[in-house]
Amino acid sequence: MSNEKFLSAQIKRRTLLQSMAAVGAAAGASTLGLNRAFAQEPEKPAEIIVRAWGGSWVDALKAGVSDSFTKATGIAVRHDLTEDNEIQPKVWAAVAQKRVPPIHINWDTTTNATKSALRGVTEDLSDLPNLKNTTELSKPVGLDGYPIVNTYGYVYVLAFRPEAFPNGAPKSWKDLLDPKLKGRIALYNDGIGFHFPAQVAGGGKLEDIPGNMQPAWDFITKIKAQQPLLGEDPDFTTWFQRGEIDAACTISTNAREAKKNGISIDWVVPEEGAKFDTDGLWIPKGLPENELYWAKQYINHALTKEAQQVWLDGLGLPGVVPGLTPPADLVGDPSYPTTDEDFKHLIRISTKVQVENESQWFAKFKEIMQG
Amino acid sequence: MTGSLSKSIVIWTFVAASLVMLSAPTIVVLGASFTAGNMITFPPEGLSLKWYAAISQASGLRQAFFRSLYVATICTLIAIPVGTLAGIALAKYRVRFGRTIQVYLLLPFTIPLIGSGIGMMLAFGNAGLAGQLWPLGVACAVINLPFMIWAVTASASNLSPDLELAAANCGAPPLQRFLYITLPAVMPGVITGSLLMFILALNEFLVSLLLVDARNVTLPVQIYNSIRSIITPDLAAISVVFIACAAIAIAVLDRLVGLDVFLKSK
Amino acid sequence: MRPSRAAYPMRWRVMDSLERIAGLLWPRSFSAGLPYLMLLPALLLVGVLVWGLVEIGDSSLRTLDTSTFLMSENYTLANYQRALNERFFTTVAGRSLMGSLIVTVITLVFAFPYSYLMVRTPSSALRKFLLVALFLPFFIGQVVRAYGWLIILGNQGMVNEALGLVGVSPIRLLYNYPAVLFGLVQYMLPFAVLMLAPAMTAIPAELESAASSLGANWISTFRHIVLPLSKPGLVGAGLVVFTLSLTDFAIPAILGGGSQDFIANAIYDQFFRTSDQGMGATLSLLLVAVGSILVGLVFMVFGAGTLAMGGDRK
Numbered sequence: 001m002s003n004e005k006f007l008s009a010q011i012k013r014r015t016l017l018q019s020m021a022a023v024g025a026a027a028g029a030s031t032l033g034l035n036r037a038f039a040q041e042p043e044k045p046a047e048i049i050v051r052a053w054g055g056s057w058v059d060a061l062k063a064g065v066s067d068s069f070t071k072a073t074g075i076a077v078r079h080d081l082t083e084d085n086e087i088q089p090k091v092w093a094a095v096a097q098k099r100v101p102p103i104h105i106n107w108d109t110t111t112n113a114t115k116s117a118l119r120g121v122t123e124d125l126s127d128l129p130n131l132k133n134t135t136e137l138s139k140p141v142g143l144d145g146y147p148i149v150n151t152y153g154y155v156y157v158l159a160f161r162p163e164a165f166p167n168g169a170p171k172s173w174k175d176l177l178d179p180k181l182k183g184r185i186a187l188y189n190d191g192i193g194f195h196f197p198a199q200v201a202g203g204g205k206l207e208d209i210p211g212n213m214q215p216a217w218d219f220i221t222k223i224k225a226q227q228p229l230l231g232e233d234p235d236f237t238t239w240f241q242r243g244e245i246d247a248a249c250t251i252s253t254n255a256r257e258a259k260k261n262g263i264s265i266d267w268v269v270p271e272e273g274a275k276f277d278t279d280g281l282w283i284p285k286g287l288p289e290n291e292l293y294w295a296k297q298y299i300n301h302a303l304t305k306e307a308q309q310v311w312l313d314g315l316g317l318p319g320v321v322p323g324l325t326p327p328a329d330l331v332g333d334p335s336y337p338t339t340d341e342d343f344k345h346l347i348r349i350s351t352k353v354q355v356e357n358e359s360q361w362f363a364k365f366k367e368i369m370q371g
Numbered sequence: 372m373t374g375s376l377s378k379s380i381v382i383w384t385f386v387a388a389s390l391v392m393l394s395a396p397t398i399v400v401l402g403a404s405f406t407a408g409n410m411i412t413f414p415p416e417g418l419s420l421k422w423y424a425a426i427s428q429a430s431g432l433r434q435a436f437f438r439s440l441y442v443a444t445i446c447t448l449i450a451i452p453v454g455t456l457a458g459i460a461l462a463k464y465r466v467r468f469g470r471t472i473q474v475y476l477l478l479p480f481t482i483p484l485i486g487s488g489i490g491m492m493l494a495f496g497n498a499g500l501a502g503q504l505w506p507l508g509v510a511c512a513v514i515n516l517p518f519m520i521w522a523v524t525a526s527a528s529n530l531s532p533d534l535e536l537a538a539a540n541c542g543a544p545p546l547q548r549f550l551y552i553t554l555p556a557v558m559p560g561v562i563t564g565s566l567l568m569f570i571l572a573l574n575e576f577l578v579s580l581l582l583v584d585a586r587n588v589t590l591p592v593q594i595y596n597s598i599r600s601i602i603t604p605d606l607a608a609i610s611v612v613f614i615a616c617a618a619i620a621i622a623v624l625d626r627l628v629g630l631d632v633f634l635k636s637k
Numbered sequence: 638m639r640p641s642r643a644a645y646p647m648r649w650r651v652m653d654s655l656e657r658i659a660g661l662l663w664p665r666s667f668s669a670g671l672p673y674l675m676l677l678p679a680l681l682l683v684g685v686l687v688w689g690l691v692e693i694g695d696s697s698l699r700t701l702d703t704s705t706f707l708m709s710e711n712y713t714l715a716n717y718q719r720a721l722n723e724r725f726f727t728t729v730a731g732r733s734l735m736g737s738l739i740v741t742v743i744t745l746v747f748a749f750p751y752s753y754l755m756v757r758t759p760s761s762a763l764r765k766f767l768l769v770a771l772f773l774p775f776f777i778g779q780v781v782r783a784y785g786w787l788i789i790l791g792n793q794g795m796v797n798e799a800l801g802l803v804g805v806s807p808i809r810l811l812y813n814y815p816a817v818l819f820g821l822v823q824y825m826l827p828f829a830v831l832m833l834a835p836a837m838t839a840i841p842a843e844l845e846s847a848a849s850s851l852g853a854n855w856i857s858t859f860r861h862i863v864l865p866l867s868k869p870g871l872v873g874a875g876l877v878v879f880t881l882s883l884t885d886f887a888i889p890a891i892l893g894g895g896s897q898d899f900i901a902n903a904i905y906d907q908f909f910r911t912s913d914q915g916m917g918a919t920l921s922l923l924l925v926a927v928g929s930i931l932v933g934l935v936f937m938v939f940g941a942g943t944l945a946m947g948g949d950r951k
């Protein structure tokens with residue numbers, strides 16, 4: 001196999017990330033230094049624990065935010081790869097039982113984070129100095145203050161292997177119904193990202209969400225007949241790399257990671273649109289005062305332009321600080337929306353609707369897929 | 372004679388298939404851990420120890436391994452006295468409600484592991500014990516206790532009431548009779564049982580998954596989390612650590628008790 | 638008469654005082670209670686499980702409020718209604734029950750000749766080899782083993798590479814129902830053999846020779862002698878394999894590709910994906926009930942087989 005190519009690609013990327021991290025660290029140190037002048041610095045913990053997604057996600061966070069944070073403060077950062085859904089009840093239980101929560105910072109989907117905010121387990125982050133430099137995307141919708149800070153947006157694209165589509169890129173989500181793709185497509189195991197485009201592809205209207213989602217369920221039932229694989233973020237990268245699948249509804253980051261590893265892969269926003277959403281960072285209640293302070297510093301640091309630039313270059317996603325340079329391979333890419341024109345093709349559903357209904361959608365999706 | 376030949380063929384076919392099923396994953400993981408490439412492939416692309424070097428550097432994996440050892444130690448330390456006493460009591464005495472007690476002591480086996488795990492997760496959580504490591508040791512002792520009791524009762528066939536009576540006749544008081552007669556008789560069972568307990572706790576996955584916290588994951592959970600992430604050969608290398616532990620345990624067991632103990636009819 | 642001191646060593650004196658303490662704490666007249674005292678720690682330890690079951694029972698009666706994501710204060714049976722009526726849960730339960738039944742049968746079919754050969758072989762080297770081959774995977778744990786199968790059966794795995802050499806294009810061997818069943822069979826095999834072997838040891842080899850000297854071929858010897866006499870082992874092995882497969886989590890999770898959930902996965906999802914602790918607890922309790930009823934029935938009909946712990950086993 002083209003192992004050499006794959007290796008050198010990886011090395012190049014690593015060194016690139018490292019050199020950029022160094023730049024970020026220098027800049028980050030100065031912003032942190034500024035805060036020091038105002039607040040008396042509480043005692044530093046030996047480490048802070050950040051829950052993160054595995055694979056390229058954690059690599060990017062480490063290169064962009066954690067390494068430079070450690071460099072500036074001397075506090076080690078440990079990345080915990082417990083799944084986001086699994087950490088949630090554990091954090092909730094810890095807060096309910098007045099224990100110290102298992103993590104300092106949760107890197108979470110905005111919908112899940114909002115659930116935690118509604119439950120009252122999040123610390124308010126309104127006083128982070130760097131918030132004033134951010135775009136409105138960073139502000140969570142429908143919540144008081146900043147129980148969460150959104151840090152970037154992303155698109156659930158249709159990723160595919162060009163060899164499997166000799167007649168050109170797929171134009172519609174309906175192209176996944178092609179019989180020759182049977183057993184060769186993949187979705188998230190709770191269907192996240194797929195419910196809304198499925199609603200359109202099934203002939204329904206986005207305005208009917210959440211009242212009437214029958215078109216979405218009908219379309220998903222058709223997809224079920226195609227025997228999709230169901231997984232989580234890193235699974236998509238692995239499956240593309242091992243030739244298990246030809247197409248997937250996934251966040252562009254996972255497809256881009258396989259591409260970086262030398263796999264021929266591309267992605268589109270089909271005509272029905274694709275779901276746009278945000279992820280954020282939040283801090284659970286119950287941390288000792290000094291650890292809370294440093295956890296806040298971490299998030300504040302994640303909002304610096306330098307940290308965002310490196311972190312989001314790794315992820316290939318648009319951030320919440322103005323003036324970031326898009327990665328060269330993503331200029332004009334539909335998975336990296338920057339202009340109003342870009343956003344026209346993307347589906348955005350209010351956080352409130354998602355928070356109230358998402359578990360039911362997940363359950364319904366599971367029901368169809370397990371049937 | 373032909374009957375015996377066809378019998379051998381049939382039996383050996385099944386046994387060969389079983390051997391492949393039992394051994395293939397072990398061999399493949401062993402092989403993959405020595406790869407020089409960056410992806411898991413079998414046969415490996417060139418030989419190297421680089422992934423072992425990588426895991427020896429990874430403090431996360433090392434800490435997870437030590438945590439697993441700690442859990443297994445606590446589990447074994449609890450199980451030895453508890454299981455030995457219970458096993459001797461069941462084997463030596465006619466206990467009233469013996470059947471009920473047996474059914475009760477088999478609960479860890481009859482309650483599905485996920486049920487036990489969830490129950491202990493809720494119970495320990497409400498008791499404010501969650502987030503610590505030692506309750507996991509207790510939990511492992513609970514769910515595997517039947518193994519310890521079985522091992523002890525199985526070797527209780529060596530227990531001869533006559534021997535104890537003789538000792539009593541010679542004036543040995545009860546504690547001495549227990550320490551010098553009863554206990555040595557069931558010793559093979561205790562050794563077998565404690566090794567089983569140790570290894571099972573070292574490998575315990577599901578209950579660990581439910582009871583651990585991000586701050587203290589054990590090795591099987593760490594491996595599971597990594598399988599869900601990108602699969603790289605360092606996972607194979609760390610799995611080999613498990614294989615090595617298993618091999619050592621088997622060697623010890625064979626040395627001290629003899630593996631044949633498992634073939635004994637009860 | 639000084640030497641008496643030396644003649645009565647320290648150890649004896651320690652033992653004497655220990656005896657006295659034991660006698661004080663537990664006078665002879667209590668001796669009928671001794672076995673219960675010895676059982677007490679085990680009873681307490683297993684009590685942790687009972688405590689857990691009570692907690693599960695409590696949670697199962699509360700529902701999730703999706704506006705605050707807290708569990709309701711008052712008790713209701715709504716979760717049980719949902720569990721019994723929603724098709725998803727019955728589908729998953731059906732798949733798990735059917736799957737464990739198939740796994741049990743296949744595992745016993747493989748375990749039977751394995752234990753037979755292991756018990757009957759005259760070569761002690763072969764016996765040791767078979768035992769080691771059994772214990773190594775048993776001690777390695779299912780996560781690592783499932784991981785091995787991912788490498789072997791993947792689209793670019795060994796089996797497909799081998800098929801590719803003879804010109805067969807890659808076929809999907811992973812992430813489907815058969816893959817999960819296969820994974821369970823290989824995981825359960827050591828358990829089954831270890832439960833079967835003692836029962837087979839108990840069958841006198843002379844019985845078999847007698848049967849064959851009377852003209853029975855090996856198949857009828859197996860059918861009329863070995864099979865019936867290994868019943869305690871078959872019951873024990875069958876029970877263990879069935880309950881462990883019914884409630885397994887890791888194999889369906891790793892080899893199932895997300896669409897082959899067993900009950901344990903559904904329970905896990907309720908707790909950790911939907912955050913609906915009440916529903917998860919309900920499913921756990923139902924699973925405990927189904928499992929216990931099954932085990933109870935088998936115990937009543939066949940006895941505990943090789944699962945019995947000393948005492949009155951039969």
